[in-house]
Amino acid sequence: MSNTSALLAGDRVTRRFGSFVAVDGVSLAVEPGEVVGLLGANGAGKTTLLRLLLGLLAASAGTVWLLGGPPDRQRRTRLGYVPQGLGLYGDLTVRENLRFSARAYGATVPDLPDALADSADLLVRELPHGLARQLSFVAAMAHRPEALVLDEPTSGVDVVAAAAVWETVRTQADGGAGVLVTTHTMAEAAQCDRLLLMSRGRVVAQGSEADIVGDTRAYAVRTDDWAAAFAVLDAAGEPVMLAGRDVRVADSDPRALHRVLADAGLRAEVVAVPATIEERMKVLTLAEPDRPTA
Amino acid sequence: MTFGVRCAAVTFAGVPALSGVSMAVEPGTVVAVVGGDGAGKTTLLRSLVGQVRLDSGVVTAPQPSDIGYLPATEGSWGALTVRQNMDFAGGVFGLDGTDLHRRRDLLLARAGLAEVPNRPASQLSGGMRRKLAFSMAVLHQPRLLVLDEPSTGVDPVSRVDLWRMVSEAAAAGTAVALATTYLDEAERASRLLVLDRGHVLAAGSLAEVLGSVPGTVTRTAAPHRTAWAWRRGQDHHEFWPGGHALPGGAVPVPPDLQDAVTVLSLLARAGSAGAA
Numbered sequence: 001m002s003n004t005s006a007l008l009a010g011d012r013v014t015r016r017f018g019s020f021v022a023v024d025g026v027s028l029a030v031e032p033g034e035v036v037g038l039l040g041a042n043g044a045g046k047t048t049l050l051r052l053l054l055g056l057l058a059a060s061a062g063t064v065w066l067l068g069g070p071p072d073r074q075r076r077t078r079l080g081y082v083p084q085g086l087g088l089y090g091d092l093t094v095r096e097n098l099r100f101s102a103r104a105y106g107a108t109v110p111d112l113p114d115a116l117a118d119s120a121d122l123l124v125r126e127l128p129h130g131l132a133r134q135l136s137f138v139a140a141m142a143h144r145p146e147a148l149v150l151d152e153p154t155s156g157v158d159v160v161a162a163a164a165v166w167e168t169v170r171t172q173a174d175g176g177a178g179v180l181v182t183t184h185t186m187a188e189a190a191q192c193d194r195l196l197l198m199s200r201g202r203v204v205a206q207g208s209e210a211d212i213v214g215d216t217r218a219y220a221v222r223t224d225d226w227a228a229a230f231a232v233l234d235a236a237g238e239p240v241m242l243a244g245r246d247v248r249v250a251d252s253d254p255r256a257l258h259r260v261l262a263d264a265g266l267r268a269e270v271v272a273v274p275a276t277i278e279e280r281m282k283v284l285t286l287a288e289p290d291r292p293t294a
Numbered sequence: 295m296t297f298g299v300r301c302a303a304v305t306f307a308g309v310p311a312l313s314g315v316s317m318a319v320e321p322g323t324v325v326a327v328v329g330g331d332g333a334g335k336t337t338l339l340r341s342l343v344g345q346v347r348l349d350s351g352v353v354t355a356p357q358p359s360d361i362g363y364l365p366a367t368e369g370s371w372g373a374l375t376v377r378q379n380m381d382f383a384g385g386v387f388g389l390d391g392t393d394l395h396r397r398r399d400l401l402l403a404r405a406g407l408a409e410v411p412n413r414p415a416s417q418l419s420g421g422m423r424r425k426l427a428f429s430m431a432v433l434h435q436p437r438l439l440v441l442d443e444p445s446t447g448v449d450p451v452s453r454v455d456l457w458r459m460v461s462e463a464a465a466a467g468t469a470v471a472l473a474t475t476y477l478d479e480a481e482r483a484s485r486l487l488v489l490d491r492g493h494v495l496a497a498g499s500l501a502e503v504l505g506s507v508p509g510t511v512t513r514t515a516a517p518h519r520t521a522w523a524w525r526r527g528q529d530h531h532e533f534w535p536g537g538h539a540l541p542g543g544a545v546p547v548p549p550d551l552q553d554a555v556t557v558l559s560l561l562a563r564a565g566s567a568g569a570a
Contacts, residue, residue, distance in 0.1 A: 041451040042419045084447075129331040156446060156475050158330020158490065159556045160563070163524035170525055184450055186478045187552055191527050227322060230465040234458075241454065242324065242461035243482045250454075276478075278450040285451045 006031050006065065007147040007178035008053050013062035015048055022048040024201035025062065030147065030178040035169065037192030038182045039212075041281055045201040046182050050149060053180070054079070067146055077105055080145030080177075084152050086136040090125030097124055098139055107143035115164075130157040137168055148172060148179040154188060166191050186277055197277070199284045209277060216275040216283055219254055221247040221261070223268035232264040233257065239282060250279035295354075296320050297438050297469050302341055302351035311337040312348075313492045318485075319438065319469040324460060326483035327473040328555065333489040335473035336366055339440050342471060355438055359387060362436035366443045366473075369427025372416030376407050376426055379415055380433060387434035394433075401429040404459060421452025428456060432463055439463055441472040445479060457482060477551045488555055495558040504554050508561070509535040511553045512544040524556050533557045 006029035015023040023045045030036045040046045051057040052064055055071025066075045081087070088097050094116055102109040112120055115134055124132060133153075140148070153169065154162035169191075173179050181192060189195055189209065197205040197212050205212045220243070223229045230247045233240045238257065241248045249257060254270050261268045275283070298318040304311050312334045319325045319342075327335045340346040342355055343363045355361060370379045380402065384394040402408045405425040407418075415423055428444055441460070445453045457479065464470050464484075474480050486503050488495040496503045512532050517523030518541055523532040531553055534540055549557065 039450070042421050042449040044449075152447075156331050158333060158559065159477075159524075159552060160559045161330060163556060166525040170528075184447070184453075185476055186450075187476070191525065193528065227465040227467075230461060234462060234465070239454075239458070240461070241458050241482070242464065278454050281450050282454045 007067055008149075008180055009065040010049070010053060010059075011063045013049070013052055013059050013064055015052055015057060016060045021201050023052060023059075026198070026201075026203050027062075028196060028203065030180050032146075032176045032178050033173050034193045035173050035179040035181060035191065037189045037195045038180060038198065039184075039189060039195060039277065039281070040198035041285060043200075044198040046198055049198070050151075050180075050182065054081070054149065077143070078146050080140040080143070080148045082136050082140045082148075082150045082153055084155065086132055088124045088132060088136055088139070091123060093121050093123055094127065094135055095120045097135060098142070101139040102142050105143035110138055110142040113138060130161045133157055134161065134164070137165060141168070141172065145172075146177055148177055150179065150181045152183055152185070152188070153181060155185070162187075189277060195277075197281065197284075199281070204284060205280075210274075212277055213275050213280050216251050216280045217272050218248055218250045218275040218279050219252060219257060220271045220273050221249065221257065221268050222271065223247070223261070223266055225266060228264065229261060229266055229268055232260055232266065236260045239286070248273075250275055251283045297342070297354050297356065297471075299338065299341055299348070299354070300352045302338065302353075303349050304337060304341065304346060304351075305349055306337075310492050312341070312351075315351075315487075315489070315492070315494055317342075317471065317487050317497075319471045321437070321469045322464055322467050323484040324464050324470040324472065324482070325485045325487060326480035327471065327487045327489060328475070328477060328480045329473075329489035330475060332491060334492040335489060336442055337492075338489070339363075339442050339471060339473055342438075343440050356436075359434070360437040362431040362434065362439045364427055364431040364441045364444055366446070370415045370423060370430060373414060375412045375414055376402065376418070377411040379426060379430060383430035383433050389434060397433060397435075401433065404462065405429050406455060419449075419452075421448045421455070424448050425452060425455060425459070428459055432459075432468075435466075435468075437469060439468050439470045441470070443473050443475065446475060453479070477555065481551055486551075488558065490559050490562055493562060495555065495562055500551065503551065504549055507533075507549050507554050507557050509533055509538065509557070510540065510546050511549040511557065512540060513547045514544055518544075522560060526552075531556075533560065 008030040011027050012025045014025050038046055052059055064071055067078055099109050154165050169179055183189055195212055196203050221229050226247050238249050238252055257270050296318050300316045302312045302315045329335050337346055341348050343361055380398045445456050480486055481500055487497045496506045513529050514532055517530045517532045523530045
């Protein structure tokens, strides 16, 4: 795998903290031009994996490649990183932040996009969140990075600003950059070419959304009295949720659902529907023994 | 009775935060207030719980002891343990003794926190801490429950748990208003209120919001008018106003909530519905 074309790659990467295995034999590769989404619950090992790929943490076992070699300081300057906290300096202005990051990466100071032009001399701590996020992107792209690592890139921004972010990301990918996106939101997952789902330190599913969900089913319970249906299914210990006026149950036995509803004297229709990625993750979490969060 | 606000307007330092916003929250239903940062979600919810005074408009809410409010930040005390946080919240609402303990233990069990009653809140994961704050907000069985971004930044599994807890409250007859930036989550609510820059873009059931798109959304590899197109993975979606002839090769797609909110935002920002 050392002759890989991948921009970010890991081969059976493991990281232990004492007896705790935060990342457990994970292999992945992000190729030029692709946008890969990394999903997982809290404590699944996403952050540790990112730190391993960036060379900020040493692997206990396995190998990591960044841009064709070990992830060292020199290679990290060819990478763009937008952390969830945005990595900006609140006490510097918009323009000063850009100058600072361009200098740090040895890049030319980029022009401000139209949306930020009026805010050039504002302190970043006074900037609305959506604009700060756009600024963080401009700062991370100024040195024309070959690989991008984005942590929940559209969290909290409105749909129009989010569309602008994805346009930027896609333009970078079309130009040959490889992009790794960690995300909690299904809208972001839908923007990716390929998904990796982590649970308890391992990659447990990968591919399209349909590949991730696999054969996990959910059931929609349709009834005139949803509140009563919800109450009896909840009391029966079913993993029940509301979806509009439907009651939704992930990964259950439909016969058991019918029985619970009939015992309560409720007439209801139980319809099998594809599970969501979130429901798949919930099922995975229920299926495995608990472990502390990293 | 139905809670809510009518024709709410409020201005902060000369900048309108809400302009003519109305919202109705019926008992036993969940209303999702949707929008990005600066949309006015927090201002609207705070006006409902009496923390923001409107310049004009009418608020209909129960007395404070019948309101549960989860603010966008924190909502629990980091130095107190899980149980101490619940007991403190119970004390504020005059609960004590067996009633408090029974209700507290039930909620902690539902939140998956029953195993960690003595852990300081500061040592909980983000998702667990949000579930604790939710449990504190519903401890006194309020008639109106107001949740400001209960799930932002919360991992997907905890989000499923939170949504189940919200559903339980609604199923028990509580009127629930919650703000969210996650559109997939908003789709689960009984009614939606889509805000952008202090204005209502759309309101109603999911079907009604989707039906309010005044034209056609198409899928295309190369958009014809970039100002009216947005990324969906490797493709773009593009909006064509009603009556506009579609170009050859344009594939109409049924708009989802993300498409609908994008179209309505673009139209609002273009200034008039005919500007496309």
